[in-house]
Amino acid sequence: MDRIETGMSAPHHPLRRRDRALDDAEALRLLEEAEWGVLATVDEAGWPYAVPVNHAVVDGALIIHCATAGHKLANLAFNPRVSYCAVTQAETLPLELATRYASVIVFGRAELLTDGEEKRAALRALGLRFAAGHADLVDREIGKDLFRTAVLRVRIERATGKARR
Secondary structure, three states: OOOOOOOOOOOOOOOOOHHHEEOHHHHHHHHHHOOEEEEEEEOOOOOEEEEEEEOEEEOOEEEEEEOOOOHHHHHHHHOOEEEEEEEEEEEEEHHHOEEEEEEEEEEEEEEEOOOHHHHHHHHHHHHHHHOOOOHHHHHHHHHHHHHHOEEEEEEEEEEEEEEEO
């Protein structure tokens, strides 16, 4: 995860609770372990749109699939900058009025994969993440649905992780 610090890079706000901060390696590991997260985009009028999706991490980037048209893609055509939040180990602690958790927030730019082989490889990585040991099934479904599936790659510009254990 490279922390890019240019004028147009992802925003940087220091964590208020530094005692709960995760280092980059822990944050990436948490992202790899999380089964799903929430992708946030913004439309032309400035309205945010956040949608739960599942993901895979491939070569340090998030891979997300979706339909070939819709709210998410319309927003990304206007502005490719996104935020993605994943939470694991969530457990409420009623007697403490608190929650135990580990979370990561990613900032990056989403791009639509258009190369057929690159798209197929990304979908395969995503499919095998959730259906390990069923490569034949994953390959069959990709062959059947590739034409009606869009694949996004989010290149991570910055990520912050935090945990209350």
